Amino acid sequence: MGVLVLNAGYEPLHTVSVKHAMNMLWRGVATVEESHPGETFGPFPMPTVLRLVRYVKMTWAYARRSGLKLTDASVKITWEQWSRGTPVYSQVGVLKRDHGQCAYCGQPTATTMDHVLPKSRGGTTSWDNAVAACEPCNQRKADRTPDEAGMTLLWQPFVPTREDLDW
Known part of the structure; x- marks a missing residue:
């Protein structure tokens, strides 16, 4: 089971294992955007979607490479949030x-x-x-x-x- 990781601006970046996701939460580099209802791991809800606290500059992010399907509910929600935002200046x-x-x-x-x-x-x-x-x-x-x-x-x-x- 993978956890979707979003950039600070809600752009989908990639998926990580639950173990990696929990490590990111413990280190404080990400916050939980969506989780499995009622499931926790220590003080954290069991994540399905994480958002990075700081923006990470990415040249290209491919949905195919990260194993995402654009029909997944979490990706649709994320895409809607992402498409409403102002692009980061560059x-x-x-x-x-x-x-x-x-x-x-x-x-x-x-x-x-x-x-x-x-x-x-x-x-x-x-x-x-x-x-x-x-x-x-x-x-x-x-x-x-x-x-x-x-x-x-x-x-x-x-x-x-x-x-x-x-x-």
Whole structure:
């Protein structure tokens, strides 16, 4: 019997044995999200789904590899919770949100992320202040605002949904 492990943002990661799950609970790295009714092990309910306390960066997580079936009830619940959440900010996420297109020239060659309001001027590293940019445009803009650099944003940065990142 496996226990589903979710990331701190409710993304399904993999399954572990009950023994491993109990070890995670004892160490305080996970909390119980769902459990078998009425079954306990020491002070803990017998888990069916655990959620990590801290976010673990994962490049790819495959349901097939972890042995999950997307028809399992616990996975459906987890998927619903996960799909409602805001994706965790990352440079890769910005590039996916903008479909690999440079926000300044529109070329599909964006490989870098640019802060619209530079960090040196109080800009934040967030979805609302980051866009995908090709290297020439990113270097041309440098540590200036788009107006100061004589550049125009083709679209405004925004907080994406998970669907925006599936391209």
